[in-house]
Amino acid sequence: MQRAVAEVDAVLCALGLDRFHLFGNSWGAMLAQQYMLDAAPAGVASLTISNSIASIPEFANMVARLKSELDPATQAAIDGHEAAGTTYSPEYQAAIRTWNETYLCRIRPWPRELEDAFRNMGAEVFETMFGPSDFHIVGTIRDWDVLDRLDEISVPTLVLAGRYDECVPEHMWEMHKRIPGSRFELFETSAHMPFIEEPDKFDAVMRNFLRRHDV
Secondary structure (H helix, E strand, O other): OHHHHHHHHHHHHHHOOOOEEEEEEOHHHHHHHHHHHHHOOOOEEEEEEEOOOOEHHHHHHHHHHHHHOOOHHHHHHHHHHHHHOOOOOHHHHHHHHHHHHHHOOOOOOOOHHHHHHHHHOOOHHHHHHOOOEOOEOOOOOOOOEOHHHHHHOOOOEEEEEEOOOOOOHHHHHHHHHHOOOOEEEEEOOOOOOHHHHOHHHHHHHHHHHHHHHOO
16 A cells, blocks of 8 residues: 555656646545545645545455345355365356446446456456455455544545445445545445446536536
């Protein structure tokens, strides 16, 4: 996390940005939170935390609960193949596809750019930081938790949540309550990617928020 924060700061310095809007989705929003808390940048006009978390331990509890709500065969495939180390098997990949279509992106079919992103995504950074999967978070970020520090964020903040997200909306509502003056927006038919699942609403919400703070 410390390296990633330093990389954000390096990019901003190289671009010479003295005023900017900071947006992060998923891991990007975790990084954005840590950047705001550690770097205390003076030029941030606003912060958007999209479909994310503020605590890995709480996220581990979320995904365990959500997995228990899947059908028994899918649960058994995930648990069995992860225990056996056979996550390359077609049965496991099908079970993860069910997870992804339930809690990551619910539109059918997935757009080609999303399919391409998953197909070409490398695993090295994820496995180093998180571990083999969302269900076994044993990597370097396993203890990350800034929930009790969110009241230190003082810039205008927008918190975006999806009704069916693996980053459950109840957690994001708690994040919103802890950030002074923040705004919360729930996307009722989205999971983890409202910019794909509800693009018109996402565009309108973002434009409205950015216009209010683009001075």
